[in-house]
Amino acid sequence: MPIIYHDISALQAALQSYRGHQNDSQVGLKRIALVPTMGNLHDGHLELVKIAKQQADIVVVSIFVNPTQFGAGEDFDSYPRTLDEDVEKLATVEADYVFAPSIDEMYPVLPPPTSVLAGAITAQLCGQSRAGHFDGVGIVVSKLFNIVQPDMAVFGQKDYQQLAIIKQLVRDLSYPIEIIGAPIVRAADGLALSSRNQYLNAAERQIAPVLHRELQYMVQKLKSDDQREQDFGSLLAETHQRITEAGFIIDYLEIKTDELEVVANNATASTVEHKNLIVLVAAWLGRARLLDNQLVTVNQSF
């Protein structure tokens, strides 16, 4: 079973023995990986831990439902908290430490006067519909990095914009931490795993995989020879309509470069300059806001 710490100082004391240079002993100089989560773990999270275990000697999983990344009216209060079950699951993938701090431990002053802002990259996609969300991500990830001082950290690609923001944070703030993006883990029917999937009722759960199927269909069209001249704007409009007709309320559906730069709506797969693209969607189904995305490389024949 992983060892659980609720206090920053106790976790740091435990990790201290793995750091640094050691010439003549088994102890010391272990690679430490951090897997930040909000708990309520599913197989997607466990995949992050498995990847961390492959790359590092010691894996710390943080479980903290971070209040500063939830907006007013969002699901902070109802977000599922299942620490005991989470720890059981983490034992199966041999996580070494669980860091599960209280809000007071993480935020002696709440909200903290100091902020870590990612700038222009947040003025789009989830940053547009969830005001302040990425500011909360910025500060909590900075805190976790400073508390754990890991050699690497693993984040899921389902939250693609978050991953891009964290890579930028690490570069801009000179964190000596390798950021590993882990592929989306899906249910058998293609739905991207998410703690928020449990907000879906049975009928909605049947509909939910439409999101992934429609993204796949778009990606096929982007890669197919006979449809490479269709402009992205009309492709997006078609897909938007089909997802809406399935019962979703779309927050955004966009084609961007894989670095989240703007791609013109009148571009086509054959004319677009940047070949590495990503299709991203956020959509409400009942009271669940679902995210999905799909990377695609287009126009490789030229």
Add this chain to the structure above:
Amino acid sequence: MPIIYHDISALQAALQSYRGHQNDSQVGLKRIALVPTMGNLHDGHLELVKIAKQQADIVVVSIFVNPTQFGAGEDFDSYPRTLDEDVEKLATVEADYVFAPSIDEMYPVLPPPTSVLAGAITAQLCGQSRAGHFDGVGIVVSKLFNIVQPDMAVFGQKDYQQLAIIKQLVRDLSYPIEIIGAPIVRAADGLALSSRNQYLNAAERQIAPVLHRELQYMVQKLKSDDQREQDFGSLLAETHQRITEAGFIIDYLEIKTDELEVVANNATASTVEHKNLIVLVAAWLGRARLLDNQLVTVNQSF
């Protein structure tokens, strides 16, 4: 002589051997102190290094004229750069490492999209007259903390607001770093040492100690029994006039709590609620902007 590194990775490799747990060897588990500077070192800086040497095993002095903390029209270009002389001086106080990165090494993207903002505490004093200054301090100090990962860092109390901002940063971002504030070092005539003192011509240099003398005089008045009923507003106005008559152009002259909270102008030493106060001044003399401050505890008889 200290060892000089210009590259982040080389410095980190050198420091790695001092970190962590070590049972059976002289190497390892050394306490590392960081002394961040912009170079052009004077005895005030050397005092920071001496304090660091007393508290830590290994002292890293960073020398970097940080472009992001200079505003348009400020003295970034003319700020004195004297690396060779600085290293000579650091040898006399046994600094272990000098970290002197290039701008490109520190800022692969300039300005960096990510920002570290200290919030309300910057909306006063130097933050008011130097727009963006403390944003630049926030990011460069965060970067230096992440690069060096020190156990402690030493900053001068001359830049009192900066010190308060850094203490807040460490608390809010959970840096495992002890922040040590070092007393102001003064010339024999009382002028606080500063690299910018060399912008003074001979006549101005004669006038400059007025700043310290007037702060001392204010502090004496605040502590004297027969003047404890004078309100702070009129005390500040008198001092403001005398400093201005000496030839300074005052940027600000204020009484604050030692946590930089507002103190009402109609308070007096006998009525003020918070007893630990600070008098702070910033004033131009010729082309030098000089800072000084003086802590004072008032009304201890009640």
